[in-house]
Ligand SMILES: C[C@@]1(CC(=O)O)c2cc3[nH]c(cc4nc(cc5[nH]c(cc(n2)[C@H]1CCC(=O)O)[C@@](C)(CC(=O)O)[C@@H]5CCC(=O)O)C(CC(=O)O)=C4CCC(=O)O)c(CCC(=O)O)c3CC(=O)O
């Protein structure tokens with residue numbers, strides 16, 4: 171495995187998107203939604219880009235003649251996104267960005283880049299799933315995501331585990347200040363048979379109460 175999945179909040183980071191067609195527009199919107207400051211350079215802009223009114227989006231209309239034209243813009247951005255239908259431009263900019271140690275997402279050839287945008291879906295609340303084939307076949311990645319989504323959406327056990335653990339985590343952080351002890355107690359709760367039974371049956375309140383009870387017993391023991 172050469173790639174590492176990371177969830178990155180782009181708030182305040184600078185993204186340079188080369189190409190403003192369908193793909194360039196889609197990527198620009200994705201990064202804008204994560205708070206990035208996005209600059210798009212293209213000879214043509216898709217309608218969906220032109221109608222965006224956002225201080226964080228800058229459109230530079232220009233025909234790139236040679237990759238070096240973009241030296242300074244590449245220097246000033248954190249992530250470079252390649253989406254033109256011109257291989258000479260994409261490859262040339264890739265080489266410059268790579269030399270400068272930039273993060274590069276190449277929507278036209280994933281092997282000439284180091285960042286992949288996966289297929290992703292929020293299941294509920296903050297539980298998200300992302301799937302990728304690393305560019306080998308988006309169709310299979312998308313289909314896999316759909317299967318995982320169907321499986322998790324209807325899984326009462328995972329939903330109850332998520333909701334009860336989320337609530338329990340807030341509670342335990344108030345009660346026990348030492349993170350090393352907290353860390354151990356999460357697993358105590360997870361493997362508790364009564365807690366597990368409630369989780370499997372989707373009994374949320376009972377699961378939360380059981381988890382709290384385990385901690386109360388623990389605190390009592392500590393006070394002895
Ligand atoms: C490597 C990667 C780029 C990267 O590094 O980020 C890449 C590359 C390529 N995609 C192509 C085609 C399609 N891409 C989509 C859709 C999406 N593709 C996205 C990601 C990625 N696409 C990256 C990892 C993919 C992986 O995980 O393997 C999504 C998730 C995010 C986004 O694009 O914003 C977005 C979801 C949009 C949504 O959810 O709405 C569809 C429609 C569909 O399937 O629904 C098709 C047509 C069907 C097909 O061809 O599969 C082609 C062929 C072009 C050609 O042949 O000319 C290439 C180039 C190549 O293959 O080299």
Ligand SMILES: NC(=O)C1=CN([C@@H]2O[C@H](COP(=O)(O)OP(=O)(O)OC[C@H]3O[C@@H](n4cnc5c(N)ncnc54)[C@H](O)[C@@H]3O)[C@@H](O)[C@H]2O)C=CC1
Nearest residue numbers: 189190191192193194212213214233234254255256277278
């Ligand atoms: N990652 C993905 O999901 C997908 C990737 N692709 C790849 O992305 C490429 C682009 O697809 P679309 O956005 O649909 O194409 P498009 O034709 O809509 O957009 C291409 C953009 O590149 C710009 N451009 C091209 N040469 C330029 C130059 N020299 N200087 C300045 N701007 C230049 C155009 O002005 C336009 O904004 C495709 O060729 C394909 O390889 C295609 C479909 C999906």
